[in-house]
Amino acid sequence: MKLFELSRVDDPDQAIAACAKAATAQQGADIRFIAGGTTLIDLMKLNVETPQKVIDVTHLPFGKIETLPDGGLKIGAMVRNSELAYHPIVRKDYAVLSQAILAGASPQLRNMATTAGNLLQRTRCMYFRDTAMPCNKREPGSGCAAITGVNRSLAILGTSEHCVATNPSDMNVALAALEAIIHIQGTKGERSVSIGDFHLLPGDTPQRETVLEPGDLITHVTLPPSAPGSRSLYLKLRDRASYEFALASTAVVVTALDGKITRARVALGGVGTKPWRSTEAETELTDQLATEAVFRKAADAALRDAKPQSQNGFKVELAKRCLVHALKLVTQTA
Amino acid sequence: MSDQNQKEEKSELEDGSQFAKSTRRTFLSRLGMAGLLVSTRPMIGESARAESPAPSTPELEGAIPVTLRVNGKKYDLRIDPRTTLLDCLREHLHLTGSKKGCDHGQCGACTVHINGRRVNSCLCFAAMYQSDEITTIEGVGQPENLHPMQKAFVSHDAYQCGYCTSGQIMSAVAMLKEPCGPEDAEVKEFMSGNICRCGAYQNIVAAIQSLRQGTAKEKQA
Secondary structure, eight states: OOOOEEEEOSSHHHHHHHHHTOSOSSTTOSEEEESSOTTHHHHHHTTSOOOSEEEEOTTSSOOOEEEOTTSOEEEETTOBHHHHHHOHHHHHHOHHHHHHHHTSSOHHHHHHOBHHHHHTOOOOOTTTTOTTSOOTTTSTTSOOTTTTSOOTTSOSBSOOSSOOOOOOOSHHHHHHHTTOEEEEEETTEEEEEEHHHHBOOOTTOTTOOBSOOTTOEEEEEEEOOOOTTEEEEEEEEOSSSSSOOOSEEEEEEEEEETTEEEEEEEEEESSBSSOEEOHHHHHHHTTSBOOHHHHHHHHHHHTTTOOOOSSOTHHHHHHHHHHHHHHHHHHOOO | OOHHHHHHHHHHHHTTOGGGGOOHHHHHHHHHHHHHHHHHHHHHHHHHHTTSOOTTSOOOTTOEEEEEEETTEEEEEEEOTTOBHHHIIIIISOOTTSOOSSSSSSSOTTEEEETTEEEEGGGSBGGGGTTSEEEOHHHHOBTTBOOHHHHHHHHTTOOSSOTTHHHHHHHHHHHTTSOOOSSHHHHHHHTTTSOOTTOOHHHHHHHHHHHHHHHHHHHHO
16 A cells, blocks of 8 residues: 555535645545545555545534435435434335445445445456556556456446446445435535436546546435335345345336336446436336336336446346346335 | 272362363363453553553654554554554554454454444554544453353354454444344344354354344343
C-alpha cells in the first residue's frame, strides 16, 4: 500500500473543500473519502487505488434514516448496510431493499459498508483487481484482458469493446427498481441525480463509473413513497448459497389487482455494467395478466440486447429465469 | 485398582504433569489459554507504557499519534496511517488472538467488535477508530473466566486447527444480539462471514445453538 495522509473532517463543507483539489473523483483519484473502507482499503492493499490523501468522513452527520413528509424515505449517506436492511420501515415498505442488502457480503461487512459507499462499490473483475494485467478501467488504453480471458462472471448488458466489468452491488439493483434519488453536495452547491443517471456505461471511458466530480459528496439517498398495494422482491442466483456475488439477480416491485399487473418496476443485477433497470420488461408487464407467458415475454425483452462473452452465455437464460421466477413469487396471492 | 497404580497416578498428578491426561479437546483449549497468557503479558506492559510514548514502537516516517480503547484499556501509540486495526492489535498491542487470514475481508478470522458490532478488522484503518470501544477475543473471556460462547465451543469441539476460532467466537457472540431466526439454517447464514478451512461448521452451529437454546429456556423458565 502506498503511503497517504489521513485526515478527519467534521462538517460537509470541510470535506468538500478538502476533496475539491482532487484531479478526478473516478478511478485512481488522488484524494479519496473513506467511510466503511470495505472497498477502498481492499483496493488500496492491491495498489489498484493509490490515493495520496484519504479523508475520513465517518463523523459527518449523515447517519439517520427518516421518513419524509410525502411518505418517502431519506437514507443518510453514512447509514450502515445492516442498519438499513433491518430498519422496520425498510423491511415493511421497501422489502426489496432489505432483501438485496442481506443477500450481499457478510454480516461483518454489512456492519461496515455505508449507503454512499455501496453506491460506489467497485467491480470484482479479476483483471481490474490485478495490477499485472491490462485493464481499461484501471489504466485507460491498456486493453481489456477479460474479453479474451476469464469472463464467466462478467456483464452481458451495457458492455463495450473496452470493458465488460459487472457492477457487483445488490443494494444498487434494489435502488434502481425503487427509483432512488442520489443527493450530492459539491463545490457548486447541491444537486440530485436519479439512480439511473448516477452510474455511467463504460463506453470508451470505463474509468468513469459515476457522475461524481472532485469535491462531490453524497449526503443522502431518497426513496419515493412505496407504491400503494405494491409488493417487492429480490432474487439472487449465485454459485454458493451465501456470501457470493450474483451471477444473475433481479429486483421487482409490482402492483397487481385481480391478477392484472397495473405497475411494474424491474432491475437486474450481476449481468450489467451498471445496475440494470429494464423499462422494456416493465412495458411488457404493465396492464397484462400475471401469467408465466407474460413474465417470459418481459424477460425476453429485458435480455434482448444481451451480448454474452465467451464464457457467460448461460447468463442470458439464467437472468431470464431469475426474472420469471421473481415475478411468479411476487404476484402469488397469499 | 492396585495400591501401586493409585500411587503412580497420584504422583503423576502431584508432578503437575498437566498434559498427562490430555485429550485433543483439553489440549486445544490449553493451547488457547497459552495464547491468551502470552498475549496478556505485553498488554500489561503497554498499559504501563501508555503514559509515555510507547518505546516498543520504532519511530516511523509519517507516523501519526493514535489513541485506542481496546478491551476497556487506553493505548497511546504512534503508527503508520496504513496500519489496519488488525495489524495494530497484533503487532503494536500484541493482542494476537485476532488472526490474519485473507487480509481482504473475506475470511472473518480478524473479526472484532467496534462498539459492540462485529467488523473485519483487516479492512479498518486503526487511526479511524479513536473514539470507539474495541473488543477483541482477549476482552470477551479469559482462561479462568471463559465467556459462555467460548465454553460452548470447547464442549462442542467446534474447531480443529483453531485458527479461525477467535473470529468465529467474536461473530457468534455478536450474533446473539442480531435478529437471527431460531433455525440452524439461519445460524449458518449469520455465520457465513467466517470461513473454517477445517470444516468444523456442524459443531460451530451446534455450539451456538446450544447456547441460544439454553438462553431461550432460561428466559422461558
